Amino acid sequence: MKTTIKKLREHVGESVTIGAWLSNKRSSGKIAFLQLRDGTGFVQGVVVKSEVGEEIFAKAKGLTQESSLYVTGTVKEDERSALGVELEVTEVEVLHQAVDYPITPKEHGTEFLMDHRHLWIRSKRQHSILKIRNEIIHAVNEFFYNNDFIKVDPPILTGSSAEGTTSLFHTKYFEEDAYLSQSGQLYMEAAAMALGKVYSFGPTFRAEKSKTRRHLIEFWMIEPEMAFVEHEESLEIQEQFISHIVQSVIKRCENELKTLGRDISKLENVKAPFPRVSYDDAIKMLKEKGFDDIEWGDDFGAPHETAIAESFDKPVFITNYPKDIKAFYMKPDPDREDVVLCADLIAPEGYGEIIGGSQRIDDLALMEQRYEEHGLTDDAYKWYLELRKYGSVPHSGFGLGLERTVAWISGAEHVRETIPFPRLLNRLYP
Numbered sequence: 001m002k003t004t005i006k007k008l009r010e011h012v013g014e015s016v017t018i019g020a021w022l023s024n025k026r027s028s029g030k031i032a033f034l035q036l037r038d039g040t041g042f043v044q045g046v047v048v049k050s051e052v053g054e055e056i057f058a059k060a061k062g063l064t065q066e067s068s069l070y071v072t073g074t075v076k077e078d079e080r081s082a083l084g085v086e087l088e089v090t091e092v093e094v095l096h097q098a099v100d101y102p103i104t105p106k107e108h109g110t111e112f113l114m115d116h117r118h119l120w121i122r123s124k125r126q127h128s129i130l131k132i133r134n135e136i137i138h139a140v141n142e143f144f145y146n147n148d149f150i151k152v153d154p155p156i157l158t159g160s161s162a163e164g165t166t167s168l169f170h171t172k173y174f175e176e177d178a179y180l181s182q183s184g185q186l187y188m189e190a191a192a193m194a195l196g197k198v199y200s201f202g203p204t205f206r207a208e209k210s211k212t213r214r215h216l217i218e219f220w221m222i223e224p225e226m227a228f229v230e231h232e233e234s235l236e237i238q239e240q241f242i243s244h245i246v247q248s249v250i251k252r253c254e255n256e257l258k259t260l261g262r263d264i265s266k267l268e269n270v271k272a273p274f275p276r277v278s279y280d281d282a283i284k285m286l287k288e289k290g291f292d293d294i295e296w297g298d299d300f301g302a303p304h305e306t307a308i309a310e311s312f313d314k315p316v317f318i319t320n321y322p323k324d325i326k327a328f329y330m331k332p333d334p335d336r337e338d339v340v341l342c343a344d345l346i347a348p349e350g351y352g353e354i355i356g357g358s359q360r361i362d363d364l365a366l367m368e369q370r371y372e373e374h375g376l377t378d379d380a381y382k383w384y385l386e387l388r389k390y391g392s393v394p395h396s397g398f399g400l401g402l403e404r405t406v407a408w409i410s411g412a413e414h415v416r417e418t419i420p421f422p423r424l425l426n427r428l429y430p
Ligand code: 4AD
Pocket: 162, 163, 182, 183, 184, 185, 206, 208, 214, 215, 216, 217, 219, 221, 223, 224, 353, 354, 355, 356, 357, 358, 397, 398, 399, 400, 401, 402, 403, 404, 415
């Protein structure tokens, strides 16, 4: 019977066949231990010479790292393995003998591993991170489906910018100029006026010359947009959403989190409600923590975010930033014209901003005024203004960066490990 490593537990005592790659091997003259992987998991295959005979033992012993094979064996319970079982091998069929696999069990430098990303993703650590990424994607879709959001796919090729013009990727659209999407938000606002509660989940692009552990050139963003939802209600949805994601990963990725050595106690805490700190109070906190240079009106960098997050054991919302350092579409606070109804959600443990969101301006005259202040005279935005002409309503939305979320939950140092093929400054290969 053909099965997968993940399902071996259901076949204790039976003879099964799995298709696998050899990730590592130890052997003596009498016994060989094969570390096998098939994408669904890792298992040890034990080959005993006196049981299988000379020929099969020689085949097993001759296997090189990353060779592919069909292995047949009896599933045996084994307390010591993470999976709870191992395979007593009875038959080996070599499919392909790999030659000089470059990533050996010894230490390799980051650049070497990045050059071999197409192979590096086979390793146990990368496997665990990509599994967690998959679980987060599942939890995102599950949360929105259960809460009556409709998934809408905004275009990737656009004629306008959503998040300022400094980080736009330019391309030609036949004779016209076009840009790769920085955010689907403006289109999602149109979709919210049609369908109520919507979300998008797709690739976004920022031509930023940032070389930090939090920045990718191409990253995936989840962007909900909600009609008739005001700022404070949006924050409540955000904290429920993040709690659902974190608790789902804890529940379904126990082995992966263990492989990564993640401190799960820090994640177990991540349950709504999350603390809220106003930008004004954040400035005071930073001054108390010794950031003497920071002034009201300054934007926060990574060290500021980390310092604020340190005071809390959950993600923290920083709310109501000065309007001059935020996007043109954010609604001013009705009680205070100099700040906007927005929030950034800062992850704990130094992982930085994972969500940026706000209530949107719904008044046509104010939006037109903002356009002028931002020099957005382009016709490309005409349709966006029309949303404020035909049944405008209060509405809010936010964007969650997938890779920063994966980095935080899996405990990865750098976002380069959180996406299969990262696009970084100076890296387009492989
Ligand atoms: O704060 P940002 O720029 O917000 C927007 O794009 C809004 N239009 C979202 C919305 O309201 N619909 O980006 C949102 C999130 C950030 O908090 C961060 O998690 C992630 O996207 N992000 C990046 N992730 C990796 N690399 C980059 N260069 C990123 N830029 C933003």
